[in-house]
Amino acid sequence: MARGRPREEGIDDAVREAVRALLTETGYQRCTIDAVAARAGVGKAAVYRRWRSKAELVFAAVVHPVELEPPSDTGSLRGDVAAVLTVIQSSLDSTELRQALPSLLADVRADPALETRFGEVFLGRERGYLVQMLDRAVARGELSRRPDPALVHAILLGPVLTWLHLFTETPPSGGLAASLASPLHAAVVALGA
């Protein structure tokens, strides 16, 4: 595609769009950094300056960027859990990702340095925001102590990931995040009681 090079600030958007297009058209295996750079009309060096590996590039383009936005303070733990579940669902709910995630995880699993980097960059950011959410709930008196943030992370992320990427059913009519908000709020309250 001849489109000329996007301006520096447009590179992220152009790359994200190229990744999504290539995942849909050719699948994860052939969505290489070379192919993404060519499709986006940017230099490979510009891609490597921002993302350290193909797996990181794809994750950042399709799930969430390294610079994750913090979830909003809704004023209650119940509202915060619902908001986090909505963010998790929208991050994970795409056909491209459903096709690509197992192969992406296989790449990560096969490379210990990449696995460590994913743990720090992606899971670490998510975890940091959950700690903020839990500390707000303790300050409001909704929890008597801060539960293990890793357990809370598994409890909020796990059911959404499992339904969207393992089950074949369509989500419940009210929406998956909305259906999980009350039970998983109850789970977090039980952990921090």
Next chain:
Amino acid sequence: MARGRPREEGIDDAVREAVRALLTETGYQRCTIDAVAARAGVGKAAVYRRWRSKAELVFAAVVHPVELEPPSDTGSLRGDVAAVLTVIQSSLDSTELRQALPSLLADVRADPALETRFGEVFLGRERGYLVQMLDRAVARGELSRRPDPALVHAILLGPVLTWLHLFTETPPSGGLAASLASPLHAAVVALGA
């Protein structure tokens, strides 16, 4: 390995052992049905009679067999949830599976017929036992109605799967299933209230 053919009733054990050994020694890609049959000292036809694909063979050998045992009736929903979590944890907690699962899921995702079969054979059996657990809880008066079994499935399976196969931390000192039992029991109660 020259060991002579195992008797018919020993084939399952010999195959399971061969799968685990090959996953550890060579990884998922090279753990083919041919290699498993040779390693187990059984004919390929015997393998294909029991399992329809490599992915099914590996899943049945490493996670749980097609003929899944029902979880015990412990007399309470709280006890039943704890027992199910223990079964899920022991099914998912192995180094072989941690290495192999992303590639196995990539195979399943790439083949719609295989995905349907996995949904019916493995997820379907699990789901059926959860329905029994929930109906017992309704009969005991612990739940006022049976919640959506797919949501309960996601809530019980998801956090264990996410911790063991996505996180890099070791599980909490008391054990993962034990740490999740109270919060996930609270979640199921909230769903069926």
